[in-house]
Amino acid sequence: METVQQFFDTFVQAWQQADLVFLVGFGTLFLLIWFLPSLLALAFNRQHAGKIALLNVPAGFSWIAWVALIVWAVTGKLSDKLAEKARLKPVV
Known part of the structure; x- marks a missing residue:
């Protein structure tokens, strides 16, 4: 269970550190695939x-x-x- 919590914490930390260009690029790629x-x-x-x-x-x-x-x-x-x-x- 600790591994899942560590993964979740790392994921949340990465999203908090993401810049606007990455978020726009990720959102565009996500919508194109969807x-x-x-x-x-x-x-x-x-x-x-x-x-x-x-x-x-x-x-x-x-x-x-x-x-x-x-x-x-x-x-x-x-x-x-x-x-x-x-x-x-x-x-x-």
Whole structure:
């Protein structure tokens, strides 16, 4: 238990000594990682980008849901491509 308390004390001391540049940089990096599924959905121009962005906030508390959103954001149009292939008629 003392090891956990020492770790906590060291963590609190490090945050108290952090300067503004570090805190802004850490906050920016944290938000970029948290909203990575939404950013990927926007970059790949997914039709469900709004739903992904809405679900991104609570999904950030669960790694499983967050990873699922990343998969959804990256592979969103794969089903569209497969559906287009299925509609193609064979050449006779």
